[in-house]
């Protein structure tokens with residue numbers, strides 16, 4: 001049974017889910033959703049995600065939504081193959097992976113998302129970016145990245161000296177953020193820069209960006 005991902009490659013949250021499948025080297029079918037045509041708000045998709053947001057996953061009779069729940073499922077289901085993303089044989093390491101998964105979701109994502117949505121998505125919709133929103137969230141993002149700089153001065157990756165799902169979750173929004181005029185927030189922090197260069201050199205990231213570029 002092939003796993004299906006419903007979404008579009010340029011969608012950051014779809015990309016988070018597909019990056020995990022690429023990292024685990026799991027075959028899947030991407031079922032395109034006509035995002036700009038509003039298909040994600042139609043009954044057929046709402047039956048997969050009542051919140052009307054992409055991505056959704058189907059694996060046999062299981063349907064999931066929320067990209068981080070999807071990656072957790074994939075990482076658990078395929079924990080014995082490919083990259084160990086969740087450190088399932090080491091309780092302490094697994095707990096630290098969860099800490100930094102939550103940090104990405106609760107602190108990093110809320111700061112970086114508005115910047116990317118304003119700078120990248122707004123023009124796609126013919127709108128001008130709201131500079132006040134960008135400026136306010138750049139301040140928040142700097143504070144988060146200062147914590148990352150400190151953490152990454154003592155560990156190679158966020159959860160420890162091993163790559164994990166916590167690092168992978170940063171792929172999509174950081175990918176877009178690095179195309180904005182504020183990439184220096186990453187590049188001016190040596191340990192954050194080294195971390196980003198390391199994790200974005202992985203094949204899974206390259207496959208994710210190739211899929212985005214193919215749109």
Ligand SMILES: N[C@@H](CCC(=O)N[C@@H](CSO)C(=O)NCC(=O)O)C(=O)O
Pocket residue numbers: 011012013014040052053054055065066067068
């Ligand atoms: N917490 C969820 C967010 C999904 C989401 O915002 N999806 C966007 C596209 S990705 O940027 C989306 O579907 N937006 C349309 C909408 O919110 O109506 C997740 O991680 O899967």
